[in-house]
Amino acid sequence: MTTSLAHVVDGPEDAPVVLMGSSLGTDRRMWEHAAGVLARRYRVVRYEHRGHGATATPEVEGPVTIDDLGADVVALMDSLGIARAHHVGLSLGGMLASWTAQHHPERVDRLVIACSSSWTDTAQPWRERAATVRAQGLGAIVDPVVARWFTPDLDDAGVRADLRERFLACDPEGYAQACDAIATMDLRPGLARIAAPTLVVAGAADEATPVGKAEETVRGIRGGGGDVRLEVVDGAAHVAAVEQAGVVTGLIVEHLDAGRPEIARGQAVRRAVLGDAHVDRARGRQTALDTDFQDLITRYAWGDVWARPGIDRRMRSALTLALLAALGHEGELAMHVRAALRNGLTVDEIREVLLHTGLYAGVPVSNQAFAIATRVLRDEGLLDGPHPHDG
Known part of the structure; x- marks a missing residue:
């Protein structure tokens, strides 16, 4: 029974x-x-x-x-x-x-x-x-x-x-x-x-x-x-x-x-760009409060825009670095320096992106961006020497 x-x-x-x-x-x-x-x-x-x-x-x-x-x-x-x-x-x-x-x-x-x-x-x-x-x-x-x-x-x-x-x-x-x-x-x-x-x-x-x-x-x-x-x-x-x-x-x-195909595509791109460790940490912090927001990011940012074929991920990473630096989104910048490396940008190319950003967004912007990028690149074993000084 x-x-x-x-x-x-x-x-x-x-x-x-x-x-x-x-x-x-x-x-x-x-x-x-x-x-x-x-x-x-x-x-x-x-x-x-x-x-x-x-x-x-x-x-x-x-x-x-x-x-x-x-x-x-x-x-x-x-x-x-x-x-x-x-x-x-x-x-x-x-x-x-x-x-x-x-x-x-x-x-x-x-x-x-x-x-x-x-x-x-x-x-x-x-x-x-x-x-x-x-x-x-x-x-x-x-x-x-x-x-x-x-x-x-x-x-x-x-x-x-x-x-x-x-x-x-x-x-x-x-x-x-x-x-x-x-x-x-x-x-x-x-x-x-x-x-x-x-x-x-x-x-x-x-x-x-x-x-x-x-x-x-x-x-x-x-x-x-x-x-x-x-x-x-x-x-x-x-x-x-x-x-x-x-x-x-x-x-x-x-x-x-x-x-769900629209979610699965975004998940795959997000992991390819940001890496499994980052996505796993983000998933582990997810709550009922931000579930809809995480869904939005996965579907539209990663599943739609980042997945578009018009430009490759190297160029998208370069644009993202410049925009994050110019807008002062420092919390996201370090993450996307790592993403840029995953997408194939070299240290020299990252330097040129941040230098070019300073020309149009201001020297203080590039100064802070270089400091953040230096910490990331040192952690990745791609750069030696001290952190850049402010000024």
């Missing part, structure tokens, strides 16, 4: 749907940061597993399987009239996203599997955990379980306390049913059937589902010719969507946006 999963829906009614499943022992609020960003242009549905959050625990006669929990997700889609959606899940949520992509590929657009596993090495620990929770309650296991969710570097006691409280709020029987399902889970045979473009995310310090588990999932999908990539998030353990919320959200947004 299926269970009616509690859920919340955010975002425009006519937007593409993103279905988000959380980890064992948490609720929909685990995805708070990501949902706030995604809901600016997606219809975000965050659901809660049996006995988690506001979802009731059904009475069952025998052990629950991963098929039962997966059927809950499909039933939720049916109840909401969702024919097809992007599926995003962490831990148990990732297992169910993978299950859906294997058994109902027609209902999955793009797929994100985070901090998860495709099979259980040993069933006994999960059976023992289920038995302990049924007999003694969640308090008997809460501290060792939650301790593995975060790295020691996370010094936010409030976050730890909040997740601990949510864990204890779960229904022990619902939690135990999920443990039973994980104990017998083996999704490996179906990985090669996954056709949806897939992003697999792993926490570099995740002990519960180590990076090796993510690599195994990637190999299985790739073995069937699937479009899949792996991203390992530094400074994150098992609940990476909370500990490194900005980074994980950025990865999800970029993966889902890759299905």
Whole structure:
């Protein structure tokens, strides 16, 4: 039998749907940061597993399987009239996203599997955990379980306390049913059937589902010719969507946006010009406040103007350097000196651009621009000597 999963829906009614499943022992609020960003242009549905959050625990006669929990997700889609959606899940949520992509590929657009596993090495620990929770309650296991969710570097006691409280709020029987399902889970045979473009995310310090588990999932999908990539998030353990919320959200947004041609083109040009490191940092800082602005930049600045064929990127970089210097946009200038190098400008050509700018925009403008460019070029190992003096 299926269970009616509690859920919340955010975002425009006519937007593409993103279905988000959380980890064992948490609720929909685990995805708070990501949902706030995604809901600016997606219809975000965050659901809660049996006995988690506001979802009731059904009475069952025998052990629950991963098929039962997966059927809950499909039933939720049916109840909401969702024919097809992007599926995003962490831990148990990732297992169910993978299950859906294997058994109902027609209902999955793009797929994100985070901090998860495709099979259980040993069933006994999960059976023992289920038995302990049924007999003694969640308090008997809460501290060792939650301790593995975060790295020691996370010094936010409030976050730890909040997740601990949510864990204890779960229904022990619902939690135990999920443990039973994980104990017998083996999704490996179906990985090669996954056709949806897939992003697999792993926490570099995740002990519960180590990076090796993510690599195994990637190999299985790739073995069937699937479009899949792996991203390992530094400074994150098992609940990476909370500990490194900005980074994980950025990865999800970029993966889902890759299905939108007007965004994908801009993303590709932006990375080619500014470099992966810069774009990754910008994605990691993205919030619900600036999502629309980031979308604007990607679509129009990078997808339209920078992608136009009329002039090459070397000339666009030269023009950009001159304009940023003349307008006093010093915060952007250093970034575009690096971009100019990526686009093929030489140190001599950068010097000539800034010299020419001073002729028409003023000596003080060039003076400051040369100081900024000197710092960048020295950092890149392309220039020796002291910084230019003011004057």
